[in-house]
Amino acid sequence: MAEAGDNPLREGLRDARRADPGVMVIFGASGDLTHRKLVPALYSLFCDRLLPETFTLIGFARSLRDRQAFVDSLRAACDQFARRRPVDAAAWQRFAAGVTCVAGSFTRPEDFAALKQACEASDRERGTRGNRLYYLATPPASFEPIVWGLGSAGMVDRPFGAGPSTRIVIEKPFGHDLDSARALNATVHEVFDERQVFRIDHYLGKETVQNLLVFRFGNSIFEPIWNRRYVDFVELTVAESIGVEGRGAYFETAGILRDIVQNHMLQFLSLTAMEAPVAFEADAVRDEKVKLLRSIRPMPPGAAATHSVRGQYAAGSILGVPVPAYAEEPGVSPGSETDTYVALKLFIDNWRWAGVPFYLRAGKRLPKRVSEIAIHFRPAPHLMFRDLGTDSLQPNLLSMRIQPDEGIALTFESKVPGPAVRIRPVNMEFRYGTSFGQEPPEAYERLILDSLVGDPTLFTRSDEIDAAWRLITGVRRGWEEGRVPVRAYEAGAWGPREADALLAADGRAWRRL
Numbered sequence: 001m002a003e004a005g006d007n008p009l010r011e012g013l014r015d016a017r018r019a020d021p022g023v024m025v026i027f028g029a030s031g032d033l034t035h036r037k038l039v040p041a042l043y044s045l046f047c048d049r050l051l052p053e054t055f056t057l058i059g060f061a062r063s064l065r066d067r068q069a070f071v072d073s074l075r076a077a078c079d080q081f082a083r084r085r086p087v088d089a090a091a092w093q094r095f096a097a098g099v100t101c102v103a104g105s106f107t108r109p110e111d112f113a114a115l116k117q118a119c120e121a122s123d124r125e126r127g128t129r130g131n132r133l134y135y136l137a138t139p140p141a142s143f144e145p146i147v148w149g150l151g152s153a154g155m156v157d158r159p160f161g162a163g164p165s166t167r168i169v170i171e172k173p174f175g176h177d178l179d180s181a182r183a184l185n186a187t188v189h190e191v192f193d194e195r196q197v198f199r200i201d202h203y204l205g206k207e208t209v210q211n212l213l214v215f216r217f218g219n220s221i222f223e224p225i226w227n228r229r230y231v232d233f234v235e236l237t238v239a240e241s242i243g244v245e246g247r248g249a250y251f252e253t254a255g256i257l258r259d260i261v262q263n264h265m266l267q268f269l270s271l272t273a274m275e276a277p278v279a280f281e282a283d284a285v286r287d288e289k290v291k292l293l294r295s296i297r298p299m300p301p302g303a304a305a306t307h308s309v310r311g312q313y314a315a316g317s318i319l320g321v322p323v324p325a326y327a328e329e330p331g332v333s334p335g336s337e338t339d340t341y342v343a344l345k346l347f348i349d350n351w352r353w354a355g356v357p358f359y360l361r362a363g364k365r366l367p368k369r370v371s372e373i374a375i376h377f378r379p380a381p382h383l384m385f386r387d388l389g390t391d392s393l394q395p396n397l398l399s400m401r402i403q404p405d406e407g408i409a410l411t412f413e414s415k416v417p418g419p420a421v422r423i424r425p426v427n428m429e430f431r432y433g434t435s436f437g438q439e440p441p442e443a444y445e446r447l448i449l450d451s452l453v454g455d456p457t458l459f460t461r462s463d464e465i466d467a468a469w470r471l472i473t474g475v476r477r478g479w480e481e482g483r484v485p486v487r488a489y490e491a492g493a494w495g496p497r498e499a500d501a502l503l504a505a506d507g508r509a510w511r512r513l
């Protein structure tokens, strides 16, 4: 059988997405994200030959004084977190030959000068041709100083076309409300052109989230029923069984509404509900997402009381193991009102979705880790089996499992074999693992490669950030005015009772996952 590498056409396609020689600088390279996600993803891309042999990685952080110690810590991280394990010693050695570090502070111009020199040395010694990707993997308070530092050190070229490229990847959270996001965007635009800015949301790198576009717009049978005439309501869930995992201090400044809903959930809500883009191109896709985000009905403070629920986990147990309350986690202030669970009822005021509720829920310390989108279709209009003893039929349901067990299932009614007409729901399933014989790659692999090749389709544009924060800031305003009390739920339960009441008021219930 021919290998992928024997097929010139396929090989050509792979080449199109191979990164050019360049330097990637990670700010905050001593941190958790670099070790758990970024470097394991880079190592996988390198093994797949999607990075050039001369790929150069410079870690920048105050503590990075010893190159060998830095390389060793990255190797240990790959041993633990890389998708391909065990790490191949020869491949690692080639990858590590391009890794170095600069110790510095994000506010000292002389440290940026040293970084600039290290980048230029790489151009001379490793042929990296002036191409730069700056990756901000730091806490958000450092984003603005780094952007100014890069600008003042003359490390940002703004040419487009044939010259070397300079790009910046900015991690979340991008702002903590509408005003701060706007201020950050303004700073970034002082130094970078919007086309150079890649605001990352790792959910968009997940295969299942990308497949939403192919599912909706690469098939003809779903789109005609993807609207208010056929869809009764839509449910979006991001449930996690983990707590705040030592990030209590960060979580106190965020809460789940900002940590998960403002970015990840609004991103996949927009892909689920947007109109068809004219092409699979960055701006065509992002234009549609922005339109959709702008059509979500704003939630004024009064509406937050009836359309949102916020919760915080109390002590409980996950899979039989006792776990402490959020309020007892390190870094959490006593009497904290931070949300670790949120449920929202949203409406999209456009022709396609008028009147269809979108229920969103996200929570920490729920019984299991599962993210999915569930499209609930309207019930059959006429019950012709009533005389045979069937008083109700279950409406069709399409569930798109983002993780784990990535796949799509369609539930429909079926006759139970036998002489009587007995009806029960059955499932038609697609699973990535079974159909493609492989697990999807890590989201960060896809997104880092996209930023290296300069494809912003799966990154968030400044106007999307604005639209998302506008909605979330409105919800928070209602909360801050005291209209939505924080409800306790036991760790290991599916959120507070009030979240069930939110749907029960509409005669509905959350899906049992």
Ligand code: BG6
Pocket: 172, 202, 240, 259, 260
């Ligand atoms: C991050 C949040 O963005 O996403 C975390 O800050 C959360 O709180 C994580 O746990 C979830 O990501 P994933 O890929 O594990 O679903």
